[in-house]
Amino acid sequence: MTNFLQLLVSGVAMGAIYTLTAKGLFIAHLATHRLNFGQGDFMMVAAFLVMALLIAGVHALLAVILVVLALCVMGYLLERIAIRPLDALAERSTPYAWVLTTAGIALILQNLVELVWGGSAQYAPPLFSQSRDSVVIVMGVGIFVEEIAIIVVAFLVVGALYWFLFASRWGKAVYAVAFNPEAANLLGVDVRGVIVLVFVIASVLAGVAGVLIGPLVSLHPHIGLVFTIKALAVASLGGFSNPVGILIGGLLFGVAEAFSNYWDSAFGDLYPLLFVLASLAIKPSGLFGERHADVR
Amino acid sequence: MYRNLGYLLAIAIAAAFPFLVPNNFFVHLAQIFAYTTIAVIGLNLLLGLSGQMSLGHGGFYALGAYGSALLAGSLGWPLLFSIPAGVGVALVAGILVGLLCLRTRGLYLAMATLAFGFIVEIAAQRWTSLTGGTMGLFGVPQLDFGNFRMGPVYFFWFAAAMLLLVQIGSDYLFASRYGRRLQAIKESEPFARTIGLNVPIWRTAIFALSAALAGLAGALFAHQSGFISSEAFSIRLTIGLLIATVIGGLGRSYGPIFGAAILIGIAETTAALHEIGLLLYGGILLTVILVFPEGAIGLAGKLIPRKTAKAPPRRDAEEARSALVLPQAKGAALDIVGVSKSYSGVVALSDLNMSIRPGTVHALIGPNGAGKSTFINVVAGLYQGDKGTISIDGKDVTGTSAHARARLGLARTFQNLQLIQGVSVLDNVMLGVRPERGAPGDFLAWLAGGGHERGERRRAEAILEFLNISHLRDLRPKDLSYGHRKLVELARAIAQQPSIMLLDEPVAGLNAQEAASIARVVSDLRDRGTTILLVEHNMDFVMGLSDRITVLDFGHRIAEGTPEEIQKNPDVIRAYLGTDEAAA
Numbered sequence: 065m066t067n068f069l070q071l072l073v074s075g076v077a078m079g080a081i082y083t084l085t086a087k088g089l090f091i092a093h094l095a096t097h098r099l100n101f102g103q104g105d106f107m108m109v110a111a112f113l114v115m116a117l118l119i120a121g122v123h124a125l126l127a128v129i130l131v132v133l134a135l136c137v138m139g140y141l142l143e144r145i146a147i148r149p150l151d152a153l154a155e156r157s158t159p160y161a162w163v164l165t166t167a168g169i170a171l172i173l174q175n176l177v178e179l180v181w182g183g184s185a186q187y188a189p190p191l192f193s194q195s196r197d198s199v200v201i202v203m204g205v206g207i208f209v210e211e212i213a214i215i216v217v218a219f220l221v222v223g224a225l226y227w228f229l230f231a232s233r234w235g236k237a238v239y240a241v242a243f244n245p246e247a248a249n250l251l252g253v254d255v256r257g258v259i260v261l262v263f264v265i266a267s268v269l270a271g272v273a274g275v276l277i278g279p280l281v282s283l284h285p286h287i288g289l290v291f292t293i294k295a296l297a298v299a300s301l302g303g304f305s306n307p308v309g310i311l312i313g314g315l316l317f318g319v320a321e322a323f324s325n326y327w328d329s330a331f332g333d334l335y336p337l338l339f340v341l342a343s344l345a346i347k348p349s350g351l352f353g354e355r356h357a358d359v360r
Numbered sequence: 361m362y363r364n365l366g367y368l369l370a371i372a373i374a375a376a377f378p379f380l381v382p383n384n385f386f387v388h389l390a391q392i393f394a395y396t397t398i399a400v401i402g403l404n405l406l407l408g409l410s411g412q413m414s415l416g417h418g419g420f421y422a423l424g425a426y427g428s429a430l431l432a433g434s435l436g437w438p439l440l441f442s443i444p445a446g447v448g449v450a451l452v453a454g455i456l457v458g459l460l461c462l463r464t465r466g467l468y469l470a471m472a473t474l475a476f477g478f479i480v481e482i483a484a485q486r487w488t489s490l491t492g493g494t495m496g497l498f499g500v501p502q503l504d505f506g507n508f509r510m511g512p513v514y515f516f517w518f519a520a521a522m523l524l525l526v527q528i529g530s531d532y533l534f535a536s537r538y539g540r541r542l543q544a545i546k547e548s549e550p551f552a553r554t555i556g557l558n559v560p561i562w563r564t565a566i567f568a569l570s571a572a573l574a575g576l577a578g579a580l581f582a583h584q585s586g587f588i589s590s591e592a593f594s595i596r597l598t599i600g601l602l603i604a605t606v607i608g609g610l611g612r613s614y615g616p617i618f619g620a621a622i623l624i625g626i627a628e629t630t631a632a633l634h635e636i637g638l639l640l641y642g643g644i645l646l647t648v649i650l651v652f653p654e655g656a657i658g659l660a661g662k663l664i665p666r667k668t669a670k671a672p673p674r675r676d677a678e679e680a681r682s683a684l685v686l687p688q689a690k691g692a693a694l695d696i697v698g699v700s701k702s703y704s705g706v707v708a709l710s711d712l713n714m715s716i717r718p719g720t721v722h723a724l725i726g727p728n729g730a731g732k733s734t735f736i737n738v739v740a741g742l743y744q745g746d747k748g749t750i751s752i753d754g755k756d757v758t759g760t761s762a763h764a765r766a767r768l769g770l771a772r773t774f775q776n777l778q779l780i781q782g783v784s785v786l787d788n789v790m791l792g793v794r795p796e797r798g799a800p801g802d803f804l805a806w807l808a809g810g811g812h813e814r815g816e817r818r819r820a821e822a823i824l825e826f827l828n829i830s831h832l833r834d835l836r837p838k839d840l841s842y843g844h845r846k847l848v849e850l851a852r853a854i855a856q857q858p859s860i861m862l863l864d865e866p867v868a869g870l871n872a873q874e875a876a877s878i879a880r881v882v883s884d885l886r887d888r889g890t891t892i893l894l895v896e897h898n899m900d901f902v903m904g905l906s907d908r909i910t911v912l913d914f915g916h917r918i919a920e921g922t923p924e925e926i927q928k929n930p931d932v933i934r935a936y937l938g939t940d941e942a943a944a
Contacts, residue, residue: 145646149650153650155781156653156654157653159546160407164602167642167645168641168642171638171639171645172638175642178638179635292474300471304467331482337479345460
């Protein structure tokens with residue numbers, strides 16, 4: 065029982081991280097049918113930045129604000145460097161060029177982080193608690209404070225994202241661009257602005273995930289790829305179109321991973337991924353997705 | 361013929377190369393070049409020709425390497441068996457991963473292959489009892505044909521021979537109907553299905569072939585130096601192969617040769633800069649894609665002026681039309697019984713019955729939103745109806761897919777034209793022409809040069825001439841006017857020699873003269889026996905051409921009869937013009 069509850073909380077915490085990262089993929093894909101294959105690397109950069117600021121003695125809140133601002137700038141630059149120029153190339157461009165350009169940025173980021181902080185594993189100080197292993201006792205079981213804080217913050221951010229998507233004017237603009245960029249443009253939507261916005265939001269979501277995950281894992285410059293892969297898996301469970309599906313998929317993925325890691329410490333992290341691949345073969349539009357086709 | 365001279369020249373260069381270079385290091389580089397190019401060719405076929413992305417080719421490469429290394433090392437298989445077995449492992453994995461693209465594609469495939477490559481890498485790292493992990497697997501038998509001193513040269517010759525065979529295969533794919541069809545699948549899946557291609561099979565096959573080529577490269581790599589470690593199969597390998605594919609010239613059969621050479625050149629000159637290796641890779645990837653998207657071949661092509669296709673003088677219409685006598689078609693009957701279709705509650709077709717007699721023009725008309733396009737798609741098999749049966753000449757085809765119906769003699773045109781931009785107008789028409797030779801015969805004819813696909817080409821040219829657009833045959837569809845594009849689409853459908861032709865708004869957007877010439881073609885087709893189902897808004901066209909007309913409104917059939925009966929039918933007039941009460 066002790067283990068069960070601890071694993072569940074750890075799983076939900078990691079699942080919340082995956083959900084945040086996957087939401088970034090979702091929102092960029094929704095509006096542009098492209099996304100950042102370096103999403104995990106953006107997360108990694110944020111984790112390193114917040115670690116460096118905390119170690120340098122910057123107040124936690126200020127550190128988080130600075131990192132989020134830095135990720136805004138990164139998201140903007142990503143759109144300018146890796147996404148926008150492809151439109152100018154139009155049909156001269158490579159199929160799936162955006163996969164390669166965003167992956168190229170990810171490689172550069174990995175290398176830069178390695179040059180600054182070295183290639184070995186680092187440990188970030190906790191954000192919310194006194195030390196990495198502070199616990200609270202819940203129903204007689206020790207639960208990490210940090211994990212609980214992560215879950216709370218992640219849900220607040222996801223809630224804010226839903227408000228943005230479904231209740232704000234910008235959210236409507238995102239859906240308008242997703243439906244038809246040309247029509248949206250004619251209706252006075254700033255299409256380019258929306259595209260920049262979704263990549264900035266995606267980047268900030270990766271940033272929040274990075275800030276939160278720092279104290280949970282050992283950081284190294286090549287940690288990002290795994291998170292990109294898992295976030296893609298989670299987003300595809302939701303069919304890249306269903307934000308609620310992504311939330312459920314992310315939590316399930318995190319919990320499943322926590323338990324399969326416990327069960328098989330050598331290859332446990334691979335089973336949820338294999339499960340997602342298999343489920344894609346059976347239900348290609350995702351467990352929660354829909355698919356539309358119109359041929360004329 | 362120049363092509364075969366090129367192959368002979370390549371053989372001569374490869375044979376002489378080891379004796380021309382100052383030391384064995386260059387032979388070593390040449391070995392790397394030979395097997396790397398094989399993997400890059402595989403990626404070029406996948407990404408350049410079929411438009412599918414793989415971020416997991418390092419995984420197939422690793423499977424080929426471990427498969428062959430373990431069978432030869434632990435089980436003592438001779439290399440000439442273990443290498444094909446290693447390729448087989450990669451092929452099977454390719455089929456399994458490729459099965460994902462039976463129903464998914466694009467982003468999902470990129471994601472699935474990324475995950476696949478990651479899983480293989482992790483397994484190679486952690487399954488140390490089998491793979492040796494990062495410490496590696498020592499004592500893998502080397503491919504030296506029993507001669508230690510000359511071994512590297514023999515290995516190079518062997519790898520170069522493999523490369524030549526793979527390159528010939530790639531050249532054939534690019535030059536033949538297979539390349540054309542893959543191009544069609546890449547651009548428009550509905551189009552590909554309409555010309556009878558089983559799209560998922562094609563997608564999976566090209567993916568598996570690409571994976572097998574990566575496996576062959578990996579197997580050769582394993583037996584090059586006698587040592588492999590999981591370090592070699594990281595995401596960097598996949599990225600490196602992708603860089604080579606793009607930098608050489610994506611979608612050109614000779615791109616991989618340049619790409620692999622440039623990649624190896626970069627790797628060697630920057631070997632001392634390994635601290636910023638990823639930075640360089642990322643930078644090169646961005647630069648190539650954003651600045652030189654056509655790669656080395658595209659760049660070279662810009663320096664050498666290409667001869668422009670000259671347009672032959674337009675012929676007099678009457679003279680041209682006599683050049684082709686359309687073959688007699690055996691028109692089939694098309695029976696639709698009780699077909700319904702709704703989209704999440706909205707009824708598009710309701711219990712529709714229609715019986716189209718062989719060799720007649722049957723028009724389907726109705727206001728916008730009446731369900732006409734849905735109907736065509738259900739008949740063509742691109743949509744499945746919810747209820748009802750569809751039969752061709754009494755044969756129930758309700759459950760069959762679009763490509764199967766196309767093979768039964770159903771051809772269609774699209775309202776939103778589906779032309780393949782990556783190939784010429786003539787090739788678009790040839791996509792519809794039934795091949796005269798099987799694959800082996802066609803390959804041999806291609807290898808011999810000259811007469812490859814001559815018959816098919818002549819037939820496609822005759823159809824273009826019949827439609828009076830043969831002067832456009834070397835242009836790309838996007839360079840044509842709208843009216844001409846409609847004619848090309850019609851030409852492709854005629855090339856399929858259908859027994860039933862579905863025409864979805866063939867004259868929408870055309871001027872009166874163009875519409876009249878299409879009307880002549882359609883009535884010609886009918887006179888030679890083809891059954892035609894016509895959806896069209898242009899009433900002059902419909903009334904002048906049709907034997908029978910069915911009128912749809914809100915998914916219901918409101919009238920059917922001859923043109924004269926339809927013009928007098930009060931229900932039809934009401935549907936189109938509204939009633940007096942509504943007008944008042």
